[in-house]
Amino acid sequence: MRNADFSMGEQESRRSRRFVERERRELRREVLISPHPELGLVAMNGPNDPAPSLRVEGGQVVELDGRDVGDFDVIDHFVARHGLDLAAAGEAMTIPELEVARQLVDVDAPRPELVRLSRALTPARLARVVSLLDPVEMMFALKKLRARRRPANQAHVTNLKENPALLAADAAEAAARGFAEVETTVGVSRYAPLNAIAILVGSQTGRPGVMTQCAVEERRNLQLAIQGLVTYAETLSVYGTEAVFIDGDDTPWSKAFLASAYASRGVKVRFTSGGGSEALMGRAEGCSALYLEARCLAAIRAAGSQGVQNGSISCVALMLSLPAGVREILAENLLAAWLDLEVASGNDAIASHSAIRRTAKLMGQFLPGTDFVTSGYSVMPRYDNMFGGGNYDSDDLDEWLTVQRDWQVDAGLEPVGEEEVVAVRDRAARAVQAVFAGLEFPAITDAEVEAAVFALDSRDLPDRDRVADVTAADRVLADRISGVDVARELDRHGFPEVAEAVLGIQRQKVSADYLQTSAIIDPDGTVVSAVNDPNRYTGPGTGYRLEGERWQLLQDLPHVIDPRTLASGDEQPTLLEELHVASIGNRSDEVVVAVGPAFGDGLDATINGLRHDDVLAAIEAGVREEGAEPRLVRVRRSSDVAYIGHDGARLSGSRISIGLQSKGTAIIHRADLEPLDNLELFGMSPLYTLDSYRAIGRNAAGYALGRPVGPVPTVMDNFARTKLIVKTTLLHARETQAIVVGAPAVEVALASRK
């Protein structure tokens, strides 16, 4: 009884250290919840989601997803009037959901037919169909249904000081890195005109044709567009319940009107929606995130938007608290693509504290490719991201590029070296400096330019006179300073190529080709959209494939090295001299030290950088310390440490040897053991010092002299392989090339001591 009581108490107070460690991980700062459908906290297939239904009488929808026309809310009314192909609906609504779902992943079911079908399905049915797909099927369907053939990406460019030189430099870097769109916003809304000018100048310096936007209040945004300072907008938010829509101070009609207003001024528009927003605003009406998003997307398409930014967006962390939340987000992106909308697929707001979880989520969009894989990749450090974002930021650029290279997937970023980045940042910062000077705005100093080029973040930049800056910003609006004025100043101050690019953007406003679905602009001014570059994927060998020049570009990262330059180069001096064919020794206190074919001849150091002659000297010293006598031989017929060691043991008078590869891997062997067996194996060559080799020498001598031997303590670094596997491979290849087939071992001496 006493023992039992004791152990119970022990169990209560004692924590598993492994559980405690896991609780300290970043992941555990997040809350996971079970579904709570009444509050809309359910990802998909909510118990209160309506059953799909559609009844049409006299060309009018009289029932939509279980709701009678008399009970329609404003979203139902809008979708019923503008969002359904009623001619096709009668038949389409009778096709079993599973059959439609299977068509989504059937390479022989062409995209145009599926798009036509989507227009005949109600929001509840759309949600149900995509719910039938598992994550890989969704990814496949997304790849197939994306509107534009070629995927692209969007950048976020902001900084806390709203420094124009830094904005321009970051926008230029974003453009140079291949982003097709650059979005900025403001901390103080009066700054908007200056920020818009800074990223316009910066982006066009980096790469002509990059589209820009400044996310501010609609009236201000439209004014900036009219003045030719921005080219697109994605601030038009839509919600899946009437209550939240109205709380957002809009209706489907007002939003649709606004979209037409933007288009009338040559502004590309993308709406915004995303799962979880209705629950967050307390008015989800008990429905699942996916069903409400299907309503949003139906309304967005009905409004005539060419596209949408969706995939939960700013509520992503809420969706990730729910079971199947990540799958729901992918389902949203898929639904939008199926409805023939351009998709900017989120991945901008921080999804999780856990880098593993963030990237696992990203793969849903990254691998299939979307029109814009992120709705904003933070080109600067997260510290300066004013979108509440930075899910991926400047620190992660090399990872992003490497993951593209790993999968042979184009997710919109191109590798650019430091020299080129510095140059383009410098040009952009100087260009905006010239524009500010020409327009008599508060000066951008040379010190600011310099800081902007090399900065980590805005803390590296001097403070500006914010009162003077906002006064200048007000003047941009009052004096109607336009993109043409910006181009004029660029031209006058020695930046004609940037001026030409800014004028190129003005020309785009005239032809308005970028108002078509999924439009981006190539550096030569050609608009590429779903009209002239549609996604026609129909299985292997079709659609967008990362091949040829583009694949070469995306695999040649600046820090990639040519393996031919490693472990080769100049012929190394010969450290060992070959004496004669080795015979079997007759001294019982002898330890043969058998080295590999390239040891000290072709190669001259271990993977840890120890010179081969020093290593041999250390081993010899260890053997002698213990009272035995070393003899050096080279095994020429094998580069395998087991055979090098075993051949050595068979030559050794004591039957004991040390085998040693050029990269530093060592073995203590005995002649009567099987070749692949051993007394001790030392496989962690990157960690060994000369002392390690001396200890190996002492132990081998101990075995030779028949003394009890305690093994050399094992050291381990599980990342050594990751870090050094390439070097290991190359060193071993060199050793293997030095093999002389069938050649007997030869006795050698250190050249210096011959």
Place this chain on the structure above:
Amino acid sequence: MSFDPLTDYPLGTQRPGLVETPSGLTLDDVSLETLRSGRLSGEEIRASAETLERQAAVARAAGREPLAANLERAAELARVPSETTLDIYTALRPHRSTAAELEGWADRLDGEFRAPLTAAFVREAAAVYAERGLLDGRARIPTI
């Protein structure tokens, strides 16, 4: 001039001759030379109603009816001053307008701006707003 919405896109590269600003500038006019000669000013550089109509035709030919309708409304709004456009937008926001006020905007769009599609769109909104209680609160206060 003939225009084939199936083959003439992008207009800027396929049919640059068809494209000009509302004030008659061609794409070639939007150049550094014109800029240097001082004959270029900012806000006139935008798409004309005709260009937006052609873009609507492109969208329709590509099977995108709602986008085409949006661009047709945009073509109509290209003739409406920006301030007026923004005022109509505000009027369409919830609880901003009475039925009569929305009808007033629809009338102006029809008559003054020759924008019948947008006018119909505003009228349609007014009807739904009346049904859903989204008109200006004043309208629902009974008069004595």
